[in-house]
Amino acid sequence: MLAAAKAQSCVNCGVSDGTVVAAHYTGLRSSLLGKGTGHKPHDLCVADLCRKCHYKFDVEFDASTFEKKIDKSEQFLFNVIKTLIRRIDQGVIKIEGMKDE
Numbered sequence: 001m002l003a004a005a006k007a008q009s010c011v012n013c014g015v016s017d018g019t020v021v022a023a024h025y026t027g028l029r030s031s032l033l034g035k036g037t038g039h040k041p042h043d044l045c046v047a048d049l050c051r052k053c054h055y056k057f058d059v060e061f062d063a064s065t066f067e068k069k070i071d072k073s074e075q076f077l078f079n080v081i082k083t084l085i086r087r088i089d090q091g092v093i094k095i096e097g098m099k100d101e
Helices: 051-058 066-089
Strands: 021-024 046-049
Touching: 021 051, 046 051, 046 066, 051 066
Parallel strands: none
Antiparallel strands: 021 046
8 A cells, every 4th residue: 555655746845856755644633544753644634745845744743833733634535545545446445335437
């Protein structure tokens, strides 16, 4: 699942620069999804992000006001959803009973 990020474009900015990785969700509710000391959230909670966007969400997240944290958390979750749709469309994730369009 995580390896599927290789050679993808960033779901946040669209760049295809070879730095895209499956970045784990770092938002306000990440602890409810498995994040803790030495643990990342569930591997379904990832977004294909380039180095710059990954930095924006991971490092800059802690330096923001609460309102900005809410906004960044929502932005990250939207990118997780876009990544999940990409994985389904590419056949990386298969959902039994789901009809192809």
